[in-house]
Amino acid sequence: MWNHHPSLAAQGEQRRFSYFNIERDNSAADAGLENASITEKRLYVAHRKLERNPKAAKAAKGVHGYVCQSCSFDFGAIYGDAAQGYIEAHHLIPLSEIPEGHSVELDPEKDFAVLLR
Numbered sequence: 034m035w036n037h038h039p040s041l042a043a044q045g046e047q048r049r050f051s052y053f054n055i056e057r058d059n060s061a062a063d064a065g066l067e068n069a070s071i072t073e074k075r076l077y078v079a080h081r082k083l084e085r086n087p088k089a090a091k092a093a094k095g096v097h098g099y100v101c102q103s104c105s106f107d108f109g110a111i112y113g114d115a116a117q118g119y120i121e122a123h124h125l126i127p128l129s130e131i132p133e134g135h136s137v138e139l140d141p142e143k144d145f146a147v148l149l150r
Contacts, residue, residue, distance in 0.1 A: 083128050090122035093145035097122075101149045120147045 099120045100107045109117035122145050131137050139145070 081133075083131070089139060089141065089145070092141035093122035094118075094120060094147055096142045097145070097147040099147065102146050103148050106149055121150060122146070123148050 099109065099118050101120065108119040124139070125144050125146055126139075
């Protein structure tokens with residue numbers, strides 16, 4: 034059900050409220066929730082995690098510099114001192130191709146590029 038929230042109605046925004054819409058000044062009893070219960074369930078979820086070495090990007094930037102290798106854009110030259118040294122280091126070998134459970138030695142010069150995004 035889509036309802037206008039009072040504080041957002043003036044801005045023309047909508048938010049979705051599930052089941053019921055309770056005004057701030059109504060109590061739980063007034064809303065018919067005096068016998069309400071909350072059901073919780075513990076779930077276990079497994080996630081894959083790639084552990085990245087934070088020194089790798091810094092080393093790649095040290096080798097390649099801070100100018101985009103694709104388009105030669107230099108944040109410092111365009112935006113001044115505040116952006117000096119900003120660039121992103123990217124893996125040339127996709128992280129998805131690293132064998133699961135194995136450590137891989139990467140060379141900052143050969144295995145990384147510095148790019149805008």
